[in-house]
Amino acid sequence: MKLTSTVIYGVPVLFVAALVQAEDTAQTSTSASQPIERVAVFGRQLNLxxxxxxxxxxIVGAGEIEARPLLRTGEVLEFVPGMMVTQHSGSGKANQYFLRGFNLDHGTDFATTVDGMPINMRSHGHGxxxxDLNFLIPxxxxxxxxxxxxxxxxxxxxxGAGSAAISLTDDLPYRQMALTLGEYGYQRLLATGQQQWQDNKFIFGGELQxxxxxWRDVEEDVRKVNAVGRYLTPVGNGQLAVTAMAYSNDWNSADQIPERAVTAGIIDEYGSLDTNLGGDSSRYSLSASYVDSDWQAxxxxxxxxxxxxxxxxxFLDNPVDGDEFQQVDNREIWxxxxxxxxxxxxxxxxxDITSGIDVRYDHIGKVALYHTKARQQIGTVRDDAVDEFSSGLFGKLEAELTDDLKLRLGARYDYYNADVDSDNTLNSGNANDGIWSLKGGLSYLVSDDLELYASAGQGFHSNDARGATIKVDxxxxxxxxxxxxxxRSTGAELGFRYYDRRYINLSAAFWYLDLDSELLYVGDAGTTEPSRASRxxxxxxxxxxxxxxxxxxxxxxxVTRARFTEDETLEGKYVDGTVPWVASAGINYEPDASGIHAALRxxxxxxxxxxxxxxxxxxxxTLVNLSLGYAYQDWDVKAELLNLFNSDDHDIDYWYSSRLSGEDAEGVEDLHYHPVEPRMLRLSVSYHY
Structure with missing residues (x-):
C-alpha cells in the first residue's frame, strides 16, 4: 500500500499541521493510484x-511570495503591510525602507533576521x-x-517600528531549473533541489544573475552569485537544521541626481554625473538551529x-577632485x-512561560571612509576597528484568564559594550550601556471570527559605536x-482582527510611537548627527x-503622522523623510492545476x-506590476511586466545642497532623486521535477 504524502510549506510544519487538522482543510489518501498531493499553505489564509x-x-507563506512579481530581492519585505522598499543607488547595495512614518534608511528601527541570523549591521560603514537582503533566493x-x-x-x-523573521523552507514543493531573460540585459539562472533519505533531508539552491x-551613462553590470545548502535531521524529539549560505556581488551604480542638472539638459533622468561609482559585497554564513516542543536554540x-x-x-567639498568617497566594512559576527x-x-x-538569552559579537576589522577620485584613494576621513558585544535576557508570560481573554507580559534587559580603535586616538575609546524593555498586551476573542487587541511596549535601537566614543569631527x-x-522607543496600539474561514482576513490597528532621539551615525560623512525626540x-x-x-x-x-516634539518652532516640526500615505493592492489568480496564473499589483x-x-x-x-504565466505538467512559462504603465515617478527623493562644476562655492539646495526603472519585460521558463 502506498500512502499519499502532503507537502506543506509557508509556515512551520507543526503549526500548520495543527491548523490543518483543526480546520479539516486537508486530507490524506491511502489510494495507491493517486499521485502525490501537494498543498501550498498561504500565510494570509492561516487563522491567527x-x-x-x-x-x-x-505570516506570509511561500505561495504568496512565489506569486508576486518582484523587481528586487529586497522587495520581499513589502509583504509586511505598510512597508515600502526603494533604492537610491546601485542594485547591489541594501535597499531603502519606509514603515510607520520612518524613513528607515537601510534598516534602522526595523529588525530583520533570516533563520535566526541578524541581518541589521551595527556600526556599519554605510549606515x-x-x-542587505541580496543574499536571499526568494x-x-x-x-x-x-x-x-x-x-x-x-x-x-x-x-521600534517592528521586525521580520524570515525562515528558509524546510520542504520544497518541487525541484526546479529556471531561466529568466529580460530587457536591459537582465539574466537569471536558478536551480533548486531536495534530496531525502529516511528522515534526513538536504535542500539546496543556486542563483546566477x-x-x-x-542608465544612459553607466552599465550597471551586476554580477550576483548565490548558493544555499540546508541539512535537516531529527534529533531527540525535535529537528536540527544546519544551513550554509554564500553570496558575492559586484556592480556599477547610478546614484541620485540633482533636478537642476536634468532641467538644464546636462543629463537626462537616467543619466549620471559621476560614472565611476559602484561597489562589491560578499556574505558567507554557517548557522544551526534546533527546535522541539520545549527548546529553541x-x-x-x-x-x-x-x-x-x-x-x-x-564638487561641494572638493572643487578640484570632486566629492567621491569610498566606504569599507569588513566584519565577522558570532x-x-x-x-x-x-x-x-x-x-x-x-x-505559557518562555525565557531565553541571545548574544552577539561583531568583530569589525575595518570600517573606514576615504576620499577617492575614479575609485582611487586620495585621502582618509577616518579608519577604525570596532569590537561590539551585546547580550539580552528576555522572558514572556501568556495567561488564559478566561476562555476568551488572554494576558501577555514580557520583559528583556540588553547590555552593550563597544571598543573603538580609531586612526585618530581622540576618537578611540570604550562605550557601554544597558536598557530594560517592558511589554504587555491583552486580547479578547469576541466570537469565532473576531478578536480585539491592546498592546504596549518599549523598544530601542543602538547607535553607531563610533558616535558613542567620538570627541572631534x-x-x-x-x-x-x-x-x-x-x-529608547515607546509605543502602543489598539486593534482587531476579523477572520472568516472561507472568505476574508481583515485587520486594523491604531498605533503610536515615541522615540527619545533619532540619533544616527551618518556613514556618508563620517560623523554623528544629533536629532530630536519625535512622536x-x-x-x-x-x-x-x-x-x-x-x-x-x-x-x-x-496613514501616518510624524512630528518632532522638541524645538518645533526654531527647527521645524516635521520629521524629514516621513511618508504620510502608503497603499498597495493586488489581484491574484493561482489555480492548483495546470493552466493560466496571473498577478496584478x-x-x-x-x-x-x-x-x-x-x-x-x-x-x-505609483507603480503597477503584472505577472502572467501558464503551467503545463512540469513546465511553467511566465511573463512579468514591471512598471506596467511606464511611470516616470521617483524611487526616492532628498533635499540638500550640492555643487556642479562652475557653480558658486556654497553650492545649490536642490531636489535630488533616483527615478523608478522604466517598464521592462522579463520572460521566465522553469522545469519542475
Missing part, C-alpha cells in the same frame, strides 16, 4: 485568532542597521513572520564585506539564541558631543479576500516630507 499577540502581527523562503511595534520580548535591537540596467557565524563608492554632492518554554497552570490558569577637527549607545501615530488596515480557491484580492493602507508611496519645515515635498510614486 487566539495565536497572535497583536493586530499588527502576521546604522544596514540591511524561491527558498518558507515564510515571513512579521511583528510591527515593540511588543515582542524576543526582539531587541532595531525594534546579471543586469545592466536602463540557534547559533551562527557570518563573514561580511562591503566596498562602496558614492558621490552625492559632486552569536546565538537559547529559549525554553514551560506550560503551567497556577490557580487553574493555563499559562574627523573632517574638521572641531569638538563634537558623544551620543548615547542605546536609544508618530497612525492607522493601518489590511484586507485579504478569497473569491474562491484560485482567485483573491488584497488591499493594504497605512499596485503600490503607492505618497508625498514625502523632505525638510522639517515642510517647505519641500516629493511627489507621490
Amino acid at each position: 485568532l487566539g495565536q497572535s499577540s497583536s493586530a499588527s502581527e502576521g 546604522q542597521g544596514y540591511t 524561491e527558498l523562503i518558507g515564510q515571513i513572520h512579521y511583528y510591527k511595534g515593540a511588543y515582542y520580548p524576543e526582539v531587541g535591537d532595531f525594534s 546579471r543586469y545592466d540596467g536602463p 540557534s547559533a551562527y557565524v557570518i563573514r561580511s564585506r562591503l566596498n562602496l563608492f558614492s558621490n552625492f554632492t559632486y 552569536g546565538g539564541k537559547l529559549a525554553r518554554d514551560w506550560h503551567v497552570a497556577p490557580f487553574g490558569i493555563t499559562t 574627523p573632517a574638521t577637527g572641531e569638538a563634537v558631543n558623544k551620543v548615547d549607545l542605546l536609544v 508618530r501615530y497612525g492607522l493601518e488596515i489590511s484586507a485579504y479576500y478569497w473569491l474562491n480557491d484560485a482567485f483573491s484580492v488584497d488591499a493594504e493602507l497605512a 499596485l503600490r503607492y508611496l505618497g508625498k514625502r516630507t523632505l525638510d522639517s519645515f515642510k517647505e519641500h515635498e516629493a511627489d507621490a510614486t
Whole structure:
C-alpha cells in the first residue's frame, strides 16, 4: 500500500499541521493510484485568532511570495503591510525602507533576521542597521513572520517600528531549473533541489544573475552569485537544521541626481554625473538551529564585506577632485539564541512561560571612509576597528484568564559594550550601556471570527559605536558631543482582527510611537548627527479576500503622522523623510492545476516630507506590476511586466545642497532623486521535477 504524502510549506510544519487538522482543510489518501498531493499553505489564509499577540502581527507563506512579481530581492519585505522598499543607488547595495512614518534608511528601527541570523549591521560603514537582503533566493523562503511595534520580548535591537523573521523552507514543493531573460540585459539562472533519505533531508539552491540596467551613462553590470545548502535531521524529539549560505556581488551604480542638472539638459533622468561609482559585497554564513516542543536554540557565524563608492554632492567639498568617497566594512559576527518554554497552570490558569538569552559579537576589522577620485584613494576621513558585544535576557508570560481573554507580559534587559580603535586616538575609546524593555498586551476573542487587541511596549535601537566614543569631527577637527549607545522607543496600539474561514482576513490597528532621539551615525560623512525626540501615530488596515480557491484580492493602507516634539518652532516640526500615505493592492489568480496564473499589483508611496519645515515635498510614486504565466505538467512559462504603465515617478527623493562644476562655492539646495526603472519585460521558463 502506498500512502499519499502532503507537502506543506509557508509556515512551520507543526503549526500548520495543527491548523490543518483543526480546520479539516486537508486530507490524506491511502489510494495507491493517486499521485502525490501537494498543498501550498498561504500565510494570509492561516487563522491567527487566539495565536497572535497583536493586530499588527502576521505570516506570509511561500505561495504568496512565489506569486508576486518582484523587481528586487529586497522587495520581499513589502509583504509586511505598510512597508515600502526603494533604492537610491546601485542594485547591489541594501535597499531603502519606509514603515510607520520612518524613513528607515537601510534598516534602522526595523529588525530583520533570516533563520535566526541578524541581518541589521551595527556600526556599519554605510549606515546604522544596514540591511542587505541580496543574499536571499526568494524561491527558498518558507515564510515571513512579521511583528510591527515593540511588543515582542524576543526582539531587541532595531525594534521600534517592528521586525521580520524570515525562515528558509524546510520542504520544497518541487525541484526546479529556471531561466529568466529580460530587457536591459537582465539574466537569471536558478536551480533548486531536495534530496531525502529516511528522515534526513538536504535542500539546496543556486542563483546566477546579471543586469545592466536602463542608465544612459553607466552599465550597471551586476554580477550576483548565490548558493544555499540546508541539512535537516531529527534529533531527540525535535529537528536540527544546519544551513550554509554564500553570496558575492559586484556592480556599477547610478546614484541620485540633482533636478537642476536634468532641467538644464546636462543629463537626462537616467543619466549620471559621476560614472565611476559602484561597489562589491560578499556574505558567507554557517548557522544551526534546533527546535522541539520545549527548546529553541540557534547559533551562527557570518563573514561580511562591503566596498562602496558614492558621490552625492559632486564638487561641494572638493572643487578640484570632486566629492567621491569610498566606504569599507569588513566584519565577522558570532552569536546565538537559547529559549525554553514551560506550560503551567497556577490557580487553574493555563499559562505559557518562555525565557531565553541571545548574544552577539561583531568583530569589525575595518570600517573606514576615504576620499577617492575614479575609485582611487586620495585621502582618509577616518579608519577604525570596532569590537561590539551585546547580550539580552528576555522572558514572556501568556495567561488564559478566561476562555476568551488572554494576558501577555514580557520583559528583556540588553547590555552593550563597544571598543573603538580609531586612526585618530581622540576618537578611540570604550562605550557601554544597558536598557530594560517592558511589554504587555491583552486580547479578547469576541466570537469565532473576531478578536480585539491592546498592546504596549518599549523598544530601542543602538547607535553607531563610533558616535558613542567620538570627541572631534574627523573632517574638521572641531569638538563634537558623544551620543548615547542605546536609544529608547515607546509605543502602543489598539486593534482587531476579523477572520472568516472561507472568505476574508481583515485587520486594523491604531498605533503610536515615541522615540527619545533619532540619533544616527551618518556613514556618508563620517560623523554623528544629533536629532530630536519625535512622536508618530497612525492607522493601518489590511484586507485579504478569497473569491474562491484560485482567485483573491488584497488591499493594504497605512496613514501616518510624524512630528518632532522638541524645538518645533526654531527647527521645524516635521520629521524629514516621513511618508504620510502608503497603499498597495493586488489581484491574484493561482489555480492548483495546470493552466493560466496571473498577478496584478499596485503600490503607492505618497508625498514625502523632505525638510522639517515642510517647505519641500516629493511627489507621490505609483507603480503597477503584472505577472502572467501558464503551467503545463512540469513546465511553467511566465511573463512579468514591471512598471506596467511606464511611470516616470521617483524611487526616492532628498533635499540638500550640492555643487556642479562652475557653480558658486556654497553650492545649490536642490531636489535630488533616483527615478523608478522604466517598464521592462522579463520572460521566465522553469522545469519542475
